[in-house]
Structure formats: structure tokens, C-alpha cells
Amino acid sequence: MLDIAVAYQRFRFLGDEFLTWLWHGVETRNESLCALDPEVKGLALAERMVIENREGSKEKITIRGEDPGLEEARIALGRGAWVSELGLSLRTEKQEYRFALKAENLNLCGLKMEPASSFSLEEEAETRLLDRMDQLIKLFEFIDKLFSLFLSERLSPKWKGTHLAYLRRWLSQEESKTPGL
Amino acid sequence: MGFFSSSISCVRYRVEGRIAGNPTDFVREGLTRNMIREIEDDPADSASGWTSFTDPYQPAFEGDSFVWGTFFVFALRIDRKPLPANLLRKEFSRSSKRRLSETRRSFLSRDEKEALREKVSRTLLARIPPVPHVHDLVWDYENHRLFFFSVQKAANEELEKLFRRSFSLSLIRIFPYTAAELLCGLKEKERDLLAALTPSRLKA
Numbered sequence: 001m002l003d004i005a006v007a008y009q010r011f012r013f014l015g016d017e018f019l020t021w022l023w024h025g026v027e028t029r030n031e032s033l034c035a036l037d038p039e040v041k042g043l044a045l046a047e048r049m050v051i052e053n054r055e056g057s058k059e060k061i062t063i064r065g066e067d068p069g070l071e072e073a074r075i076a077l078g079r080g081a082w083v084s085e086l087g088l089s090l091r092t093e094k095q096e097y098r099f100a101l102k103a104e105n106l107n108l109c110g111l112k113m114e115p116a117s118s119f120s121l122e123e124e125a126e127t128r129l130l131d132r133m134d135q136l137i138k139l140f141e142f143i144d145k146l147f148s149l150f151l152s153e154r155l156s157p158k159w160k161g162t163h164l165a166y167l168r169r170w171l172s173q174e175e176s177k178t179p180g181l
Numbered sequence: 182m183g184f185f186s187s188s189i190s191c192v193r194y195r196v197e198g199r200i201a202g203n204p205t206d207f208v209r210e211g212l213t214r215n216m217i218r219e220i221e222d223d224p225a226d227s228a229s230g231w232t233s234f235t236d237p238y239q240p241a242f243e244g245d246s247f248v249w250g251t252f253f254v255f256a257l258r259i260d261r262k263p264l265p266a267n268l269l270r271k272e273f274s275r276s277s278k279r280r281l282s283e284t285r286r287s288f289l290s291r292d293e294k295e296a297l298r299e300k301v302s303r304t305l306l307a308r309i310p311p312v313p314h315v316h317d318l319v320w321d322y323e324n325h326r327l328f329f330f331s332v333q334k335a336a337n338e339e340l341e342k343l344f345r346r347s348f349s350l351s352l353i354r355i356f357p358y359t360a361a362e363l364l365c366g367l368k369e370k371e372r373d374l375l376a377a378l379t380p381s382r383l384k385a
Contacts, residue, residue: 002376007358013380014357080384105356107332109190125235129184130250133319136328140193148365155374164381171383
């Protein structure tokens, strides 16, 4: 394995590409992504997305709010930017999770989750902790499955000709739908 | 933000290495040896160390109080004393004048000023109460992973340092490259492909 500090910078692009791939996946093949885990019943974009272009113009766009318009984000991607933070909402039979993933370090931020079952105030803290950890680990396992799928496509010889081409086509189609373009 | 907050953030780590002997005893010893030191009435400007998850202001690691199910659960506490520059400047100015008046001199040498500034700073720090910052963590020992509930850079750096010092084990932070290497079950050929990857271009 490479030196950690070197690898952190050298492969920073991998996180950007993963989140951009994930946005595309959520919009175009949602069911197959959810099927990675039988417990997952829905995956959607949540109220926050950050787009960054670290080359040239160095632009950074933050989009917030329920059901935000993403035209600006798509235009920025067309200019060479990538998704650097992605808000997601994930639904299982028992839970709904809302959180943001950071491209740079895959940190999980602002996770909001309901308790799996209602606990009284007197309930043992240990029971609550173990229940929450169980949920959190399942959530991370799903994120890891998404990342593994992305990586298998990214390392495939078909990445440029097929997967990246899909991404570009999706982007150009969406751009052409945007009024005024 | 603590583990039971309504909104949590988390950094994941891989724990490298194994503990020889009884892990609970070994972890208790490491926690106790590196427990947070109280710095009230002390001129130290900061302190960091382990504390209890349930009672971070009265740390104790007796018995198996930090063992929850199959996890080790405790917290990193970092205490800092905020010393405003303006306050230091004011107290230093007062002390300088007093010293000049007492010694009937018109100036202090550079070394005297430095020593006086240090003395003033230590006196002030001993009077300022430390502000505690508590960061919870869950160590899944059996699965070699650790969940740290803070994304603050300084807290994560302190965690990595203190963890190594306490348990002689390394923490590898999970980020895109380490996730690929450690969590995706890559074969040798795929590792080679990963090492050679270069950024894609979205612009056709």
C-alpha cells in the first residue's frame, strides 16, 4: 500500500468521481443500486450538494434546499467540475437516514436517523448505543457496496468507452433540457 | 457532537495490529495510563486524554465499564484554555510598568520582557478555566475498525497520536484510496490498476 499521506492527495479524484457517479446512478439506475442491499428500499438525493472545480477557474457551488434545481450543478460538471459533497436520503423498511458524504475523505456528515424502536428515558444507554451502532454499521456497509461497485466499473477496461461515456451523455442530455441553453 | 446527538458525523478507521493477551485488560491499562489530566489551577494551556463515554468529566475505567457488547466505548477529551491576545497584552503592559517602577529603571531588556511575558501568560493560564471538548468513539475490536464521532482535523490528529501511544496500534483513516485498498477485496491485478489510475475528464 502507498504511503497514506501521498495516497490521500494522489487519489483525491477518486472520491470526486465516486460521488459524481453516485449522483448519476441515483438518477438513472436507482433500482439496481438499491438492490445491492435487500434492506434498502429507496435512495434519493437530499438537500445539499457541493460541486467543485479545482482546476482553472476554481469554482465552488453549494446547492441547498428541498428539491433543489440542479441545472447549475450540471452546467458546472460540463465545465470540468466534480461533486465534492453529496446529500443523500436512504430508506430501509425500518429507517430513514439523511446524511452527506464528503468526496475527499468519505466522511459521513450530519447523519440524522430515527431510533429503530422507541426507548424510554430509563432505557439502558448500552442498548441504545448498540442499536445505533447496528444501524450505523449497516449504513456504512451499504456505502461500501456502492463504492465497490463504482471501483469495479472504474477499474474496468470499459470505464472510458461505456461508463464515462454514459455519464457524459447524461450530462449533455440534461444540459440540452435546461431552458436557455 | 456526541454519539447520541440528533445529528452525528463520523470518521472511520482501520485498526492495524492485534493485542497479545487479554484485550480488555490491555485496553484498560492504556486508557488509565493516558486518561485526561485536569489542568485547572495549572499553567498548562491544553491537555488531552481518554475519558469515559458516560461521564466525560469524571473519567474512570474500572472493571469493564468501557466494554459495551463487543465494542470498546470511550471518548477523547481535549481541554483548551482560551487566552485572548488582548488580555495578555494588557496584563503584560501592567506588569512591565510595575517592574520598571519597582526597579527605578526606564526600560527592560529583551530577555527580561520575554521572561515577564512568559510569567504573565502562566499566571493567567492558571486562572482561566479549561474548555472541554469531548469526542466519542466506538472501537469494534473484533473487526479491526474504529468509529470516531468528530470530523475536526485537530481532533482526528490527536486521536491518531494518542491511540498509537496508548495501545501501540496504528489507525488508518478510511478515505477513497484506503477504502479501495482495505474494504473492496481487490485482487492483485486490480491493485495494480488502482495504483496506475489517473483522473477522468468529464468534458468530452
